[in-house]
Amino acid sequence: MSERPPLEPIGHLGFAQVDHAREARNGVPEVVYGEGKSAAQIAAIVARLVERHARALVTRLNASKAEEVAREQPGGHYDPRSRLMWWGRAPETLRGTVAVVCAGTSDLPVAEEAAQTLEWLGAPVARLSDVGVAGIDRLLAHREALARADVVIVVAGMEGALPSVVTGLVRNPVIAVPTSIGYGASLNGITALLGMLSGCATGMSVVNIDNGFGAAWQAARILALVERGPAEPPASFSLPT
Amino acid sequence: MSERPPLEPIGHLGFAQVDHAREARNGVPEVVYGEGKSAAQIAAIVARLVERHARALVTRLNASKAEEVAREQPGGHYDPRSRLMWWGRAPETLRGTVAVVCAGTSDLPVAEEAAQTLEWLGAPVARLSDVGVAGIDRLLAHREALARADVVIVVAGMEGALPSVVTGLVRNPVIAVPTSIGYGASLNGITALLGMLSGCATGMSVVNIDNGFGAAWQAARILALVERGPAEPPASFSLPT
Amino acid sequence: MSERPPLEPIGHLGFAQVDHAREARNGVPEVVYGEGKSAAQIAAIVARLVERHARALVTRLNASKAEEVAREQPGGHYDPRSRLMWWGRAPETLRGTVAVVCAGTSDLPVAEEAAQTLEWLGAPVARLSDVGVAGIDRLLAHREALARADVVIVVAGMEGALPSVVTGLVRNPVIAVPTSIGYGASLNGITALLGMLSGCATGMSVVNIDNGFGAAWQAARILALVERGPAEPPASFSLPT
Amino acid sequence: MSERPPLEPIGHLGFAQVDHAREARNGVPEVVYGEGKSAAQIAAIVARLVERHARALVTRLNASKAEEVAREQPGGHYDPRSRLMWWGRAPETLRGTVAVVCAGTSDLPVAEEAAQTLEWLGAPVARLSDVGVAGIDRLLAHREALARADVVIVVAGMEGALPSVVTGLVRNPVIAVPTSIGYGASLNGITALLGMLSGCATGMSVVNIDNGFGAAWQAARILALVERGPAEPPASFSLPT
Amino acid sequence: MSERPPLEPIGHLGFAQVDHAREARNGVPEVVYGEGKSAAQIAAIVARLVERHARALVTRLNASKAEEVAREQPGGHYDPRSRLMWWGRAPETLRGTVAVVCAGTSDLPVAEEAAQTLEWLGAPVARLSDVGVAGIDRLLAHREALARADVVIVVAGMEGALPSVVTGLVRNPVIAVPTSIGYGASLNGITALLGMLSGCATGMSVVNIDNGFGAAWQAARILALVERGPAEPPASFSLPT
């Protein structure tokens, strides 16, 4: 297989097809999902990404596999709270702020996955922790600050009530992240997830359980759009009758 | 079967064993669950209850069956919102107040089932409607009033977030009632139910979906206990080792 | 109750507390959820909203109830496909375009709920229908147009695969709306919902089943943010240690 | 951050906002949920609570983390059955008795969580163990004693039938706690939970699976209300029409 | 197709293969499941069964379809409560008694399906209704009678607690039938079903929701075995090592 790096949109590793064209299409290079892959596979994909894009991010990586990866592919940083590992980061910083708000101290690992992903993507982050609805004054004390954030990510487990309250307080987009914190009827985060989807407040959308990474990605797409401003409208779509 | 009304603890109707001893045991006569019974069966049970206890309550009764029952057993009142029908009511009024708080106008039928059951049981009721968490200031405007209620029943559908917020604001017992209002991920009230059970606030307990009746009953048991004051402690229980 | 319109943040109707402050807080007045409310209740709330905000929107309203509402509160428009009814609309038009893409013709009612909500909110809409993944070339034919939309709403039932494909093709935020179209294993939209949440593509978030309205609201919040540009960052949030 | 202990309602620890105002609002200081927090985080929160409120309670703490916490924050007591750890306790004792009744010996850890929480809150407890419905005479032998308890907490796993039977025997409030004891169709306590919620007896409410703590809290709120007696009714609530 | 009735084990109707050999194998002719079949199909199968076996039973037949069937195949009896229709019945009566016990009046249709199936099979039935566990004395009043029944069928909806209590009171086999009576958390009978399967009492087994027919069949198999007495043991089974 003779391939020339600058031309090939797909990096053929046999077990993986690295999607080098993703940066052009989506604005950011492919990210590596760390579960279910061996350290050797991860290291090989990261090597290719760093070679072509000068940065790489691996998610949901446990500490012992991270050590193995670090041995094969040095130069990365690993945070055991967020289970993220990264090499390099976004070449420039976005304008605007994403507030990462979490309901309880136990939700912090997911909040950190969101916050650190945002930082890797070049988005400014403001953190607010442990403001669950059982003591609503803790949240209300930050009412004005919340209203100034350009995007708000709200991380909550158990009944997942916080995003509805926050969404009612601000005018900017809210992205809700249910966590698997809780027991019994919380069903490993399913209850928080369903609650957020059923929420009575409008102006929020939801990502998968414990998916701080996905919420950050969505938030960064919004900030990048704000940066670029609106495009010329597409003309070709047909209309239903 | 020759039975003498004042002596018989069970009223044998063949298809039903009316539990006349329940008033002595539980403080209130048996109540008739209206679903799955014919109008004739309901009317016969009500007749027996009214004869022995001078009052009766039927729950979850639709309007057309209520009409049939009314024809066979006159003297009752039917409310199509709460789907309750009753004859007579509690001989005396309890002290204290139960606040019945509901999240949205669509939850009102369940809130009314709670409120009217309380009134039938002789408990004073204060109603507060449409104070869902998406506009939290509507609830906070009533913060002091809520804190003065002796028991608070909170009725909410969709994500069911309101009881957690209310429980954090008061020191008295809160009883949460999930409703089947919502669609999709709200799973006919299952989501609100699970959310309330997983709630981060302590000091509340939960009843079945749309069970305003059951919440009212629990609240009335509490008010009656407040009225009587604490009993002498039972001495006989054994201790684990 | 003597209330002066310009001062009162809450409109007390007894059965409803109209949240007049929502326009100031969230940028848009309160919207009326049409299920579980009587036509009389809806009409009364709409009257208050129109009086104070010169516009109103009711969702999930069936045709016969819409007729009743129209009799009590004339001047509105009702679309039986989207089940929306509205009076007036946003005073100004936002810049940018929201593409509303749907997988199959059977998903059109939900797509129309999204599109018409956007129009009521003043957001320009481009519609693309019946581009499900079983005939992927139909979607790819619109690849460039999709990439020019500022926000993409993707509506799909059954297995809900379309949002993942679309998200991989564009750099702007994608909002996925599962629909209840399908049968058997599609579980009334639960399968599409879970699939979208589990999606392998990053840069999308999800709203409730059949909730075209909610997706539109989130999209409009994004366009409004683009319009305003980023705010000054909030300074006060604390940092986790 | 210069904060003066007697004035600050929120204790800012960065990763946690300790809600010092909770004692004033709810009558009891904040309690620490032990899962998902590090021993260092728990110890820091406990230190702050003990400093301000002279007592603290941590729930769902496993034995090895408890040892770490004890090292950093001495003076506490840990019970491996209930997995509770506490420093100090309620300054005064409530009147009245809470019966903690459990269906089987395997349910004892949850029953102990309830009983010890009550003791920490200052509520007198009477324990009755292993009186499951398969040998109903064991329960009936305590019929009079049960009727004298001011609140009854009933803890049961498997099919969760005991609370319905107990509720039918007494006039005071019953709080049901499903446990995760059982296998197969018991679904880790979901079956007991749903059964208790569907119970045919009126006068009981339910808390989360294995949540002896939450049941105790609700019971203590009731005893405290009995102690205070009913308040003046709130006047301001509006009435539905 | 020339077939001679006395020889053919299968009655070929094209849309149905009537299993005439079932009476020889199982002791009773095939029964017709009434749902999802047209009245014409049912009548044709019944005709064949009556011709060969002089009796037939159809289950889960609604009233309007029953009328159609009656027109095509006269001589049957239809009971709208049990939704059973039958022609002829068992040629001889079994010894012993099956008690059919039901928890609430709303469960009676299922109890009647069981009782009438038993009568069609020639088994003596004793009925006991409305003895749910919320008023446990109603059941205990029949304690001795229950202990004399050779088989006990217990029919209950909601939390389905009755079978556990009954099983603890008797030494003979108990067959539990969950019903779909209840709402919300009762999940159309799933909760009662799971509860009965998780029951703490030993000596009972369970059939499908609302399946009074199946419980009766199992009970009749037991009575028939009692009638015949034990067989010579089968010698040929292999033993695990």
Place this chain on the structure above:
Amino acid sequence: MSERPPLEPIGHLGFAQVDHAREARNGVPEVVYGEGKSAAQIAAIVARLVERHARALVTRLNASKAEEVAREQPGGHYDPRSRLMWWGRAPETLRGTVAVVCAGTSDLPVAEEAAQTLEWLGAPVARLSDVGVAGIDRLLAHREALARADVVIVVAGMEGALPSVVTGLVRNPVIAVPTSIGYGASLNGITALLGMLSGCATGMSVVNIDNGFGAAWQAARILALVERGPAEPPASFSLPT
């Protein structure tokens, strides 16, 4: 606590109320559920049972806990396949045979729990293993032997199809035991359980997942009834109208 063994129906151990009257009521002494109890608790209960009833059975006991129990309460037998431990056994042998049939070799632990429980109860057992429906001739080879068994217990995991086939081949009662063998869509035995409950064959009933013990108990109740013959019918039950 002064208690005289021959008179006391309940053995008060504090953490357990040993139900000594169960032998009189149900024919067999109480059995100890081994999960969730400490070895010390189990040993104490067993000691009491052996003292009064000269036999005891513990279910669901893992090997390490069994060793501890054996140290405190010698004289028992433990089988790691069935996870049963017993002291003594039934004083006399029942007539008749229970066939324990299992679908696959992987289901053997559950089948052995059934078979050994039967042996402890004094019931003769015939074992037939690995006759799953994918090779139906293996089952049909034993068709006559199966028809001679007085009760058939059928143990199967995965899709749980075997009990329906067996029930169609015999006239005696069949008790179906779903197992947790399988993966993915078998949902830890839930699929086999639901399948058996939905079975098209009549004459079988079902017990909990992996509950070989419960099936054995039901089978032994049937054999004991066959031994005793039918009782005089109970006269007192009322009839529905």
Place this chain on the structure above:
Amino acid sequence: MSERPPLEPIGHLGFAQVDHAREARNGVPEVVYGEGKSAAQIAAIVARLVERHARALVTRLNASKAEEVAREQPGGHYDPRSRLMWWGRAPETLRGTVAVVCAGTSDLPVAEEAAQTLEWLGAPVARLSDVGVAGIDRLLAHREALARADVVIVVAGMEGALPSVVTGLVRNPVIAVPTSIGYGASLNGITALLGMLSGCATGMSVVNIDNGFGAAWQAARILALVERGPAEPPASFSLPT
């Protein structure tokens, strides 16, 4: 929009993009899913399909909508059992036979959907009905015939056991179709679906509940492949390492 029929791969109807290229890609033209579309929409799509491909098939069409469609687009055939409507059919007949086997008479509508779809696709069909496992001899009587079918479609509801048995009897591919026939624990076909997926027999695959259409399509693809014979292998796929 100026489009020339012979060249355009997509038929733009605004509300639908008719995928004319599907016949070239998949061998058969697009089929219309009848649910959730108006009669006018269906008729318009059918018109386009008939114009280009000289045939069309609509699935899951109820009788009243079929009448409307017939009025706008004459020349079709509608079968109320299968709810299929079609115009024209496959130009040539495939070799080989598909056996469509169904477990009970109530499953016939789904079996007919499969059989008639096959006929529309040009595949020879052999039908075998009502051979459920409760009377296994009915199936075994057709053992040789089944083994001669080139593909076997097995349709079954309730516990869905038939496909496992059939798969064990033949060497050709088996496609299993669960149906929604049954009640209670059959969960509208979910139980049969999960059972078939968990099946112990190898050599079968599964389609959606009630999806006779999909099974037929898969069977026809197999027959068409048999007709064509194997292709030259694709050379380009990469190998994992």
Place this chain on the structure above:
Amino acid sequence: MSERPPLEPIGHLGFAQVDHAREARNGVPEVVYGEGKSAAQIAAIVARLVERHARALVTRLNASKAEEVAREQPGGHYDPRSRLMWWGRAPETLRGTVAVVCAGTSDLPVAEEAAQTLEWLGAPVARLSDVGVAGIDRLLAHREALARADVVIVVAGMEGALPSVVTGLVRNPVIAVPTSIGYGASLNGITALLGMLSGCATGMSVVNIDNGFGAAWQAARILALVERGPAEPPASFSLPT
């Protein structure tokens, strides 16, 4: 037990009935399901299979048990990725190609189970890995190759969207394998499973979660049928009326 190898269709091992007739009936000898069996049991079954059929395959075998089996039954090969162990293989090679396509690198173990099973069965395999829909061009690059495969197996976790896209691109049968890769809303593969069953593309069928083995078996049955060509049609099936 005196049994002669060449004549006996069933190999009686006591704990297992080895189905030697399966090769004649189904074309391939029985395969051993490795979970829930001891190494000794597996080795004994394999010994019998190798003796009679000169090959054997064990599935879902973990590495440590594989070592034990290897010690008792040498000559096999074990692959820790696929968890398959085999002795010998198919005596001849089938014509045609099965493409095994997987969505992500994390899905490779399931894809390898499919590929290696196919190789053991004598079917030629082409592998294509990491072509998930988030980068659709990676799949489209192989469009022509896919269309030339005689059967396509598509392995995907998370939302499971890939099979729908592939099915729309080819005319040959597609078999979809959901995997348990993912977290939160992916529900251990249930979401991918339900999504594939609900798929909008026609021409595919589905096997159990992680069941690469089953998909391979179905594919090999299809190739073997292609090899043999269609049989003479069975004449005897009856027709529904």
